[in-house]
Amino acid sequence: MREHSRGDDSPVVASSAPHATVSETLGGPASRDFLETSPVAGYLTDEAGIIIYYNQLAADIWGGRPRLREVRFCGSLQLRTPDGRLLPHADSPVATALREKRAVRNYRVLVERPDGSLLPIRVFATPIFNARGDLSGGVNMLIEEPDDPPADEITQRMRAIIESSDDAILAKDLNGIITDWNRGAEQLFGYTRKEAVGRSVTMLIPPDRADEEPSILARLRLGEKIDHYETVRQRKDGTLVDISLSVSPIRNRAGHVIGASKIARDITERRRAEEQQQLLIQEMNHRVKNLFTVASSLVSLSARTTKTSAELAAVLRERLGALSQAHMLTVPAASAEPDRLAHATTLHSLLKTVLAPYDQGGAHATVRGPDIVLTGRSLTSFALLLHEFATNAAKYGALSTEQGGVEIMCDSGDEMFTLTWTERGGPPVERTSDGEGFGTILARATIGSQLGGEIRREWKPDGLVIRLTAARDRL
Template sequence: MQPGPDKPQPDLPAKVGESVIDTRLHFAALVNSSNDPIISKDLSGNILSWNRAAARVFGYAEREIVGQSILHLVHPDFQHEESEFQRKLRAEEPIDPYETTWVRKGGGNIPVSITVYSVRDETGHVVGASKIVCDLSERKQTDESRFRLAAIVDSADDAIISKDLNGIITSWNEGAQRMFGFTAEDMVSQSILRLIPERLQYEEDEILRKLRAGQRIDHYETTRRKKNGEDIDVSVTISPIRDGSGRVIGASKIARDISDRKRMERMLIQSEKLAATGRMAATIAHEINNPLESVMNLIYLARHHSAESGKAHQYLLTAEEELERVSHIARQTLGYYKDTGSPAEVFLHQLIENVLAVYNSRVTALGIAVDLQFNDLQKIMVSRGEMLQVFSNIIANAIDAMRHGGSLKVSTRKLAGATGDGIQTVIRDGGTGIKQEHLERIFEPFFTTKGDLGTGIGLWVARQLVERRGGQISVASSTEQGRSGTTITIFLPFATPSSRLSSEQG
């Protein structure tokens, strides 16, 4: 394929003077050894010379084509261009390299790129032109497959990124833009580290080390950072890119968004945790609630059989009260707590006072000041058990947020709401507050900020119960130093949702 440029070719024209023979032979050898066709023509378009590459690409031997019109080679659709080039040539106007289609001997189109040089005589007049013709048929094919590949790469859901061995990004597909929010303009020629959270940047050193050694990295699960600062769980596969000689010159990286799967996994773990807690509670419940029932009965009987004026009677009465506290907690946490029967008319503030009584010892121990403002004035139809659960969950959260004391304000008032009159309860704590990014998730099931101590269902359950009753629950919170705290507002309309009566099941 690569003819040696050093040997003089035997079919060269030999009519040359002694003094210039060396130079001419060298030029001739150079032209003949060119891999691209080189053709010269006169001003009327007749071919004057024809190198070996031209013979190879177009199929005509030198003797066949020399003296013929250049139009022999030009595809009929493009012959009009040729006359324009002839005109420019004569007018000594420059001709930019151009692409067109030529035809080989016996037919067959060949896409070509042509560079034209004018040839001048000793006086400087243009006498013809030489054309270097570049055969594009191979490049066209390569281009096509490259376009096809690019289209595939861009239509992929996965982020496909290439980078060099210094971790500088060299390409960035649309999937990457969708996944990370950065455009190709943002990222090409930037460091890949921009996508890696600080705590994980050591990973990149390890990745580059493996790549340089020619190793690939398969389905490595890690975390990357989006433009908006959010983290995203990804599975990445990174393979080395080699040049023609097999040397590693960079890497391609395919990242798949696995945050949904990770979220599912986390939820499964949470629900499994919850189920385990539930099973444990059920087991313990039997062993606690039954003895409690016996003890309560026994103390009751003992009191009835003791002299009413005696000290024992008083002790037993106190014991009974204490036992009632334990029982309340046991019923709520371990047992099946359900107020059977239909909803009843209750004063919401009485119900809230009941809940506060349960947490009284913790409130006192933590030095929390409780401020109550009850103006509900009117009973409301609710399921007592459900509302106990709602307020119990919210008040427990408020107390958890005030590990170092603070104030807990609870107020109720009658309110004319958009959906009719009802009672609004506002529970405000002076605790640590909820971070902005957590705020919109706190009503999601299994979302907790309490780590392993939380089940992540308290507020979710509260919302279910409030909304099922036709009410609304909302939250506002601040983590600002000095004025942090969370406010939960619950509105319950007096009217019960009618749909509930007809469709209540399970």
């Protein structure tokens, strides 16, 4: 047993006994002098756990100097257990020593400092009682674990990689409580590290996917790894985001699973690209089928007006060439020039090109009304729509017969431009609605999203009438 001096020169017992006894002068000059000259980090608290004094070695371990009588139980940013789980200050060794009035010694913890580093220490917390036997405070001595430079270097390197990653990386315990949260997670989900750590990971899971987390936790407890699991998560603002999730178990030194690390990658753009790819594949399929059907219709139409095979070949060659030119107008030009969409033409010229394969004599199509200039995206959009109208007319409508024809009327107002496509003289009209074919869906999407207008079809007994409107400022 050793004796140290108290402020009133009475002996203070420090031994292997469960507690020590001091007078009400806890925190007096003698106690401070003892801590200042001690080769070990230490601090004093009152009976409620409020820190009333600490030495420089304790401040060095914490990585800062907390204000006296304002911090409770510990001056660190936060504590962790050796396996990395958060240890609330209210459950720290000194809090336990004061609450249970017993010494808590040789307890291993990790001190997290403001720079993000983790310092392993051993804690020796002892309650202090006055001469009457009442609890008057506590003393906590902190001893750093022996340094392991290679391990510390690896830890710092891994922390730097995690913090600089654009992917969201987080960790949770086996109860689903978030223990780590990097900058990528802040950017993806909208919660700061302070807001996220200590909360359940279910805050990220939409209500309709609430059954996912129990299943994931069950697999983790078995030590399973989950790779590239695609799902949906919810941001702080309530919006949903498509993510690819990889989950790996975290094990302690004994090999037991104590939690999980998660890497979440935003795949919204990839999903959009896949949807766009599918749309393009459908469009290509639609166009190829259209071209075969239209080509067949051109052969039949040309055969009715020619008498020799040579004449048929010449007429058909000319019409197929015109069809090729019209088709090319529906494909945006690829160019390295930044102003590659600046190419312009007039609506009447566009109509003439699109209708050329079916109206080489000029008797099957008429265009009336004011002409307008089309540029950039509006040119491609109009070319796509008019090409669709013409090919459908050639397959099923007025342009599929020698007697049929199309009249196009243009009308330009201050805010909206209107094009009315009227077919006459074709086969009897039996259809009464647009249906939901790819051409109809594509036309609706084009006119609505790109031209700011709408498209309507009216199936009259003597032929189809299409009314297309577009915003003038989109042209």
